[in-house]
Amino acid sequence: MVDAPEPILLNDFRRAWAEVGGGVLEATAKVGSSGWYILGEEVRRFEAALAILWGFDHAVGVGNGLDALEIGLRCLGIRAGDRVLTTPVSAFASSLAILRVGAIPVFVDVDERGLLDLDAAEERLRRGDVRGLLPVHLCGHVVDLDRLEDLAQRHGVLLLEDCAQSIGATWKGRSTGSAGAVAATSFYPTKNLGAMGDGGALLCRDPEHAARARRLRSYGEGARYDHVEIGLNSRLDELQAAILGDVMLPRLASWTGRRAAIAERYCSSIPSRRIEIPVSAPDSQPVWHLFPVLVEPHRRESFRAHCGARGIATGIHYPIAIPDQRAVAGLELEEVNELPRARRWCASEVSLPIHPWLDAEEIDRVIEACAAWPG
């Protein structure tokens, strides 16, 4: 009798722990014995390392990715009533940040990669009443940074890239996030650089943006107990910063390399007859936060059941377009034309496992399951 093979998970935190556990315990002991738990040396060190990795002058650690986006929008000067153009296919947080500053999301359709369609975006920007642009480098794929920069300059809009899924991804060698003055990311545990809890960061070029972000993450406090604006409580813990800086960040390049190698195997070996693999842009180097494939909407559940029966977990990113979420019903928002590709993406997408701890046999199992799917 052969044992059934282990299930293949979308994210395998137990295997991650086998690799990082020792280092995490050391980092924990270091912070514990330091007697300093909030906004101290660990956060400063991690912020410095992250800024260098990302090619920004400043990084500001915050409580999570949503807050990084909200604080980023406020640093740029987005105000209540402003229109911010964004994508309908993302984590809800991208649009929630716009709503939390009181701004109005303007949803533009996506392209065949599920990324903001920049032609449609440009057409809407020509009307001149949009103040902000919030694209998302979804799944670790890269929105054209040259065009983003050009759009922001020519139409005078404030640009904030959501890099929660794209740490390390580049366009012609430039990091995502670099087209605008600030960029936001998340250290939610499933992200490519994940903490063991919540965390996020804002990357800034301008020291004034960085100073404002530091103030906003801490009750809008200028000098101690001197509150100069209405801020948040959104601090990155010393513990998370030590884990990220000592244990996770030094391994990020190797984990990203594993993801890219798995993606290459999938792209070259998964038969494309019934399963469409969106190809990455030639000028980009994606980081494969997710590996999305598209199937006929009415066959999606059959495909997921087929994988599930072979012990392969799959996900959907995302099943509901943001303007279709019940939470935004009745709120002021704008849909530019219909959003047919966004809704088709939401009805067709399936994410295959691509975490760095998949072994060769498991990668083959995923490919074989795809090949064996009758469609």
Ligand SMILES: *Cc1c(COP(=O)(O)O)cnc(C)c1O
């Ligand atoms: C995860 C994620 C966020 C939000 O990050 P949190 O840390 O969970 O608040 C925002 N945008 C995108 C694209 C994400 O994937």
